[in-house]
Amino acid sequence: MSTLYLKPNVLAEPLFNQWYASPALLFPATAAMYVANAHVKTMKSFVSNPQLHVEALKDPAMLGSNYLHHEARRAPEVAELLERTLREQAPLLELAEAIRGLDALLATKADGHSLEPLYREVPPALRGFVELLYDLNNQPSFRFIEPLLYRSRFYNPAAQSVLLTLAEDDHSRAFVFSTPRLFGPEERERSVQVKLPFHHEALDALFRMRTEPGPVEAMRERLGIPAGEAERFARLFTPEPPAPVAPRPEGVRVRYFGHACLLVESRETSVLFDPVIPYKHGQGPERFSFEELPPRVDYVVITHAHLDHAVLETLLPLRHRIGTVVVPRSVGGTLLDPSLRLILQQCGFRNVVELGELESLPLPSGGALTAIPFLGEHADLAIATKSAYVVELEGRRIMAIADSNAFEPEVYAHVHAMVGDMDVLFVGMECEGAPLTWIAGPLMTRKVTRKMDQSRRFSGSNSTTALAMVERFRPKQVYVYAMGQEPWLTFLTSIRYTPQSYPIVESDKLVATCRERGIAAERLFGCKDIPVAPAVR
Structure with a gap:
């Protein structure tokens, strides 16, 4: 079996629910707020009036704003992702609503007296995951018990994936934080989605092939990529080894x-x-x-x-x-x-x-x-x-x-x-x-x-x-x-x-x-x- 190297221009986009994954989309509480207040709102706006987004992005000053960077004809695909998000990310949307509810509860009822009675009024989704607090000026707040949230129903590694594409230039990628990835015929022709959570060790084996050759077909199977995508996956590899690394300096x-x-x-x-x-x-x-x-x-x-x-x-x-x-x-x-x-x-x-x-x-x-x-x-x-x-x-x-x-x-x-x-x-x-x-x-x-x-x-x-x-x-x-x-x-x-x-x-x-x-x-x-x-x- 021949062994090949991963090409140096293989782009590896981390995705969460088809959106570019920043650290904020890993912690469940911040992920909940971004899904509810950015992703869902942006997709609803685009589905309602896609041409508004198209026209706004003709102004270079708007490239980093909350306008979705897809052609208007793709509104049905965005509507499908929106519907799936409302269904599959329902726990995060529930968590976002609970966070807003807890903030409102503390704003109206935390008056400097003991917070213990308010635990009974914490929204159900947050019970057992937060501690209610005052600062020394009796301003109320709360803190998440972070490790518990990562072990709750709100943390869903199944929403994570890595999109592999060959980068041909520096200018083809739109601003990633306002636009989800869609998987229509054009995307399926030039990219391969690895549907594994970020922690999976198979990803290490894949990226090790940048410097160490390996069997491509065995890697495809290990990553769970369907046989029908084998040809596309094979395009990501080359027999050419990488250039030698410069030696470490004397000083x-x-x-x-x-x-x-x-x-x-x-x-x-x-x-x-x-x-x-x-x-x-x-x-x-x-x-x-x-x-x-x-x-x-x-x-x-x-x-x-x-x-x-x-x-x-x-x-x-x-x-x-x-x-x-x-x-x-x-x-x-x-x-x-x-x-x-x-x-x-x-x-x-x-x-x-x-x-x-x-x-x-x-x-x-x-x-x-x-x-x-x-x-x-x-x-x-x-x-x-x-x-x-x-x-x-x-x-x-x-x-x-x-x-x-x-x-x-x-x-x-x-x-x-x-x-x-x-x-x-x-x-x-x-x-x-x-x-x-x-x-x-x-x-x-x-x-x-x-x-x-x-x-x-x-x-x-x-x-x-x-x-x-x-x-x-x-x-x-x-x-x-x-x-x-x-x-x-x-x-x-x-x-x-x-x-x-x-x-x-x-x-x-x-x-x-x-x-x-x-x-x-x-x-x-x-x-x-x-x-x-x-x-x-």
């Missing part, structure tokens, strides 16, 4: 893979930040892809759980190569801040470690990975699951500060006292972020005013706040990243900058100021090898 090297994805390597250790790995298909800008990753990634580090930083589409194919996943410590138990550790464990990641603020994980040869406080980019929401990080390897210090914003510079003064100067600083400057409701809207049980919505945005640093971090940590090299500019990211971010866009203008200012001060600086795009010079302290 320390950072490889930029686009957006917020950094691979920090020494001779003994590899640390991969916020992996969003592009596909290699011969089109578009130069890139590093899965082929440029080492056979084993010792640590994968997630800075926060946003849609463009914790990406299952990359994480699931890498699962078999990862030693440890490091995530920020979560308070847990809320719609805004569920445990990322628990979410990844449901996806089959066995070794997931939480780091709290200023906690360190030892690395070989006396190195360390340290989590540091991360302000900004979360619209003033009570979210603890976010950290920037300092990597120390072979005496070099590298800070990956993601979407942080130094609007309170004293935080970074305190951090500097703990971690000292940096050799390299990576700072995100997407300083014109989306409004509050773009991400959090489906989770809200009460409306906010438009003025409030526009005031509270998911914004990173501008030139002023980024320069404050540069001045504080005194790096020798400064790189602007996490901008979402790469064309292979528009399906996640919908970002399309011009030279006049505020983030471009502001990052240009930072780069120019750094260079005037003798600091090597650059706004990154596509891919780059960055050697880190030996530290002189």
Whole structure:
């Protein structure tokens, strides 16, 4: 039996009920709110007036909004998915209604007196899954007992699947979070749906074939793909082996893979930040892809759980190569801040470690990975699951500060006292972020005013706040990243900058100021090898 490799441009979309699966669609409570308040509402709107969605999406500014990206003729297929969702996802819709009911109960009856009598009035779907609470100002709230929800009827791995397609370019994918996948004749001709839950070990065997050849027919059977789809499945494989992986550096090297994805390597250790790995298909800008990753990634580090930083589409194919996943410590138990550790464990990641603020994980040869406080980019929401990080390897210090914003510079003064100067600083400057409701809207049980919505945005640093971090940590090299500019990211971010866009203008200012001060600086795009010079302290 001949053995083949999985092609480097095999795209692997994680789906939940035919919608692109973000971490929020794994935790049952947040999944319930997204299904009820985003998926069902969007599908009903499209079925009622598909042409409205078609016309809205002719405006590029609307590409990341809640308009469904299908032709009007496909309204019957969307109506069928809507009907099936109302039937098959009824437990989640019941859970969403119960969450709204419990919020209303506490708003009207929790007046500072004991909450014990209110347990009898908790909606039935939530009984035994929540604890009712006050803060020290007698403001009522509740927390979910998260592990119980994953073992309840509300967690349904059967709704999960992985859609395999050959990526031919960077521009064919519409913004994925507002549009479900449909499986008409066109889709069935070019894609294969693997109807297995994300935790299934057969997926590891499939993605291992990127670097190790295997028997295609045996893999098809293991994945449960019907014999009638064997020819389509076979198109995903090639006899051509992948290119050899570059040897590990003699010193320390950072490889930029686009957006917020950094691979920090020494001779003994590899640390991969916020992996969003592009596909290699011969089109578009130069890139590093899965082929440029080492056979084993010792640590994968997630800075926060946003849609463009914790990406299952990359994480699931890498699962078999990862030693440890490091995530920020979560308070847990809320719609805004569920445990990322628990979410990844449901996806089959066995070794997931939480780091709290200023906690360190030892690395070989006396190195360390340290989590540091991360302000900004979360619209003033009570979210603890976010950290920037300092990597120390072979005496070099590298800070990956993601979407942080130094609007309170004293935080970074305190951090500097703990971690000292940096050799390299990576700072995100997407300083014109989306409004509050773009991400959090489906989770809200009460409306906010438009003025409030526009005031509270998911914004990173501008030139002023980024320069404050540069001045504080005194790096020798400064790189602007996490901008979402790469064309292979528009399906996640919908970002399309011009030279006049505020983030471009502001990052240009930072780069120019750094260079005037003798600091090597650059706004990154596509891919780059960055050697880190030996530290002189």
